Amino acid sequence: MTESKSTTVEVRLPTRMGYEKVAMSTAASVAKLMGFPEDRVEDLKTAVAEACINAIEHGNRLNEKLSVGVVLSAGADSLEVKVIDDGTGISKQPPRPDIDRKMHGEEDARGMGMFLIQALVDEAEWVAGSDGKSSYVRLVIKLDKNSD
Amino acid sequence: MQSETKSHVDRVTSPSGFPVAVLRFEGDIASTSKDAVLGTYQGLPKESTKLILLDFTRVDYINSSGIALVIQLLIEASHTGQTVCAFGLSPHFTKVFTMVGITKYSRLYPNEAEALAAL
Numbered sequence: 001m002t003e004s005k006s007t008t009v010e011v012r013l014p015t016r017m018g019y020e021k022v023a024m025s026t027a028a029s030v031a032k033l034m035g036f037p038e039d040r041v042e043d044l045k046t047a048v049a050e051a052c053i054n055a056i057e058h059g060n061r062l063n064e065k066l067s068v069g070v071v072l073s074a075g076a077d078s079l080e081v082k083v084i085d086d087g088t089g090i091s092k093q094p095p096r097p098d099i100d101r102k103m104h105g106e107e108d109a110r111g112m113g114m115f116l117i118q119a120l121v122d123e124a125e126w127v128a129g130s131d132g133k134s135s136y137v138r139l140v141i142k143l144d145k146n147s148d
Numbered sequence: 149m150q151s152e153t154k155s156h157v158d159r160v161t162s163p164s165g166f167p168v169a170v171l172r173f174e175g176d177i178a179s180t181s182k183d184a185v186l187g188t189y190q191g192l193p194k195e196s197t198k199l200i201l202l203d204f205t206r207v208d209y210i211n212s213s214g215i216a217l218v219i220q221l222l223i224e225a226s227h228t229g230q231t232v233c234a235f236g237l238s239p240h241f242t243k244v245f246t247m248v249g250i251t252k253y254s255r256l257y258p259n260e261a262e263a264l265a266a267l
Contacts (some may be wrong), residue, residue, distance in 0.1 A: 017179065021209065042240035049211055099249030102219055103226065109216040112248055116212055119247055 006075045013052065013068040015060040020052035023070045023083070030072050031079055036143065043120040044079070044141050050113040051083040051137045059085025059135060069136075077143045078122075082136045089128025089135035090114075151175040151208065153184035157192065162267040168199040170260070174206040177214030185217040186224075194228045201263050202254075205236030215248060222253050235263040 011026050013019045024045040031041045052068055060066040069084035097115050101107035118124045123140035154174040162168050171188055173181075192200070202218070204210075218234075225232045235257040237245060242256055250256075257263035 020211075039240065042238075046211075046240070046244060049209075053211060053213070097248060099219070099252055103223055103253055105223065109219040109223070110213060112212040112215060116244065116247065120244075 006073050009072040009074075011070040011072075013056075013070060015056050015062060015064050015066045015068060017053070017056060017062075019068075020049045020056065023052045023068075024049050026070070027072060027079075027081055030074055031141070034074055034079055034143065036079070036141065040141055044081070044139075047117045047120040047124075047139055048081055048083070050117050051081070051139060054113055054137070055083050055085035055087070059087030059089075061087070079141050081139045083139075084134060084136040086133040087129075087135050088133065090126050093126075153177055153181035155184040155188040157188060160264065162199070162264045164267065166199055166267055167196075168201055168264065168267060169197045170201045170203055172203040172206070175208065177204075177207055177210040177217065179211075179213035181214055181217055185214075186221060189221045189224065194230070198230055199267050200225065200230055200232045201260070201267075202232065202234040203236050203260065204234060204241070205260075207236070207241075210241055210244075215245070215250070218245075218250065219248075222250070226253070231267070233257060233263050233266070235260055 009026060009030055011023055013022055027048045028041050028045050031044050055068040056062065060068060066086045071082045073080040094111055094114060097112045098107055102109050121139045122142045125138045127136050129135040152175055156172055158170045158172060160168050160170055169192055177185065222232055233255045237256060245251060245256060257266065
């Protein structure tokens, strides 16, 4: 029986806007080591950035006493990224952004982060922490998208 | 931690002879870029500025908050009858801008020459 090995990289970010770039760089480095093509690496970077921004701004509410955990697990054919904050998680998914409504002032111009995450990675899952904190979003990109 | 957004305006003429204001951005475009993006745009004289190009050639990173600022710029421009196009986005951010629907309200070009030629 062949055991599949995974490699784990963990990063702890301060709850401060801008530090999502550290997680982006780390995720990009791991993805490149795994052999992901450049376009998928860029997709992952943006998705990780948006997840970290949400954790910083909404999960941890910009409280600099808290930190954001980023755990990258490199498997044989996929890379999983978990972004963990001390928030209570999302109660419901926001509606898909509508550019027409935004342009007509019927919808906030912001609020595209979750949509981008879902559009750029193969799997995205939001999990609320059971203790009212330690919520996380789990992102997965697959080396071969057809290998399910 | 975020690279500050720098911006400036250049006045050019399109091959068709129309005056064009080119807003050139540099660095990151994020929530802290309001002055650089919207402030620079709002500083343009609205009556005499009808064609605007957004230059993203030297922009390294744009997050969803930065994209929201671009959308706010497009909203304001639409109220004053201005045409706004953009160029210089990487293939990735061209894809992202297309995903969020910006291309419905602003055309994207690979470079300045092609953008000007289309005006």
